[in-house]
Amino acid sequence: MNLRHQTILITGGTSGLGYEFAVQLLALGNTVLLTGRDPGRLAQVQQQLPGVHTFQSDVSDLAAIARLYEQVTAQFPKLSVLINNAGQMRKLDLQADVQLLPDLTLELDVNLAGPMHMVQQFLPHLLRQPAAAILNVTSGLALTPYPLAPVYSASKAGLRAYTKTLRVQLHETKVQVFELVAPAAKTPLSDTFAGDVSEKDLMAPRPLIAQTIKAMQANQWEVYPGMAAMMRLLSRLAPGFLLRQLSKGVRESLARG
Numbered sequence: 001m002n003l004r005h006q007t008i009l010i011t012g013g014t015s016g017l018g019y020e021f022a023v024q025l026l027a028l029g030n031t032v033l034l035t036g037r038d039p040g041r042l043a044q045v046q047q048q049l050p051g052v053h054t055f056q057s058d059v060s061d062l063a064a065i066a067r068l069y070e071q072v073t074a075q076f077p078k079l080s081v082l083i084n085n086a087g088q089m090r091k092l093d094l095q096a097d098v099q100l101l102p103d104l105t106l107e108l109d110v111n112l113a114g115p116m117h118m119v120q121q122f123l124p125h126l127l128r129q130p131a132a133a134i135l136n137v138t139s140g141l142a143l144t145p146y147p148l149a150p151v152y153s154a155s156k157a158g159l160r161a162y163t164k165t166l167r168v169q170l171h172e173t174k175v176q177v178f179e180l181v182a183p184a185a186k187t188p189l190s191d192t193f194a195g196d197v198s199e200k201d202l203m204a205p206r207p208l209i210a211q212t213i214k215a216m217q218a219n220q221w222e223v224y225p226g227m228a229a230m231m232r233l234l235s236r237l238a239p240g241f242l243l244r245q246l247s248k249g250v251r252e253s254l255a256r257g
């Protein structure tokens, strides 16, 4: 995939991996559009990265996706790459958090249904481009679930399955389908797991995204940066061992809150 001089839409681009995608894709001469829900953070990113175009949009809101589509395709008809990056992750105690019932499926709505609706909305446009791509950001936790984050793990496993089916269905088209199986990385999302994940196990966003862009340029459909490669191997060779590792300290962590 050529990742120079493209028009690229990144969901959740105001921090973490999405922000780093914006920085590196801008440096390659692309037109970068990014979304987020918080107008203050969008304005801040607009100042930090004067080349980007920002849009307030929530991937779990169907009407917002339809509005985003109208705005983006009217202003940027050459849009050719969609990066489904926006995501949320919570620690959930399935025994105690009964008060969370109304938003129990939050991560499914944002991390799984969000990318599905984005693809469904933007796919006809992408199919009309001479060359196009979709990148879905999953996680090493799509390979083996993390018991502290049950709904998140389910959302990423679901997104991985969906991405594989999308790739098969679009095989004969000019839309290439990529998956970034991201390892634990140093971003605001992982900050909420600070007591559970050691700082030394967090990959820096810069090399993570640089490796992903390089892999996409080489048409490598699935990208496993850093520890994600090890998780891939272990999830095949010793899935029980990996789950036991990820299960350590779960009760204590849930008790801490």
Ligand SMILES: NC(=O)c1ccc[n+]([C@@H]2O[C@H](COP(=O)([O-])OP(=O)(O)OC[C@H]3O[C@@H](n4cnc5c(N)ncnc54)[C@H](OP(=O)(O)O)[C@@H]3O)[C@@H](O)[C@H]2O)c1
Pocket (backbone or CB within 6 Å): 011, 012, 013, 014, 015, 016, 017, 018, 035, 036, 037, 038, 041, 057, 058, 059, 060, 084, 085, 086, 087, 088, 089, 110, 111, 137, 138, 139, 140, 181, 182, 183, 184, 185, 186, 187, 188, 189, 190
């Ligand atoms: N960090 C890790 O350890 C790690 C590991 C594996 C996979 N990932 C995945 O990598 C992706 C990026 O995560 P990150 O670590 O960079 O997280 P982050 O720093 O918290 O950034 C998340 C971004 O998504 C936006 N966002 C959240 N909910 C949204 C929604 N409903 N609609 C639109 N935008 C939304 C946030 O902005 P607003 O809050 O203003 O909307 C923010 O820009 C996620 O899919 C995550 O699951 C992360």
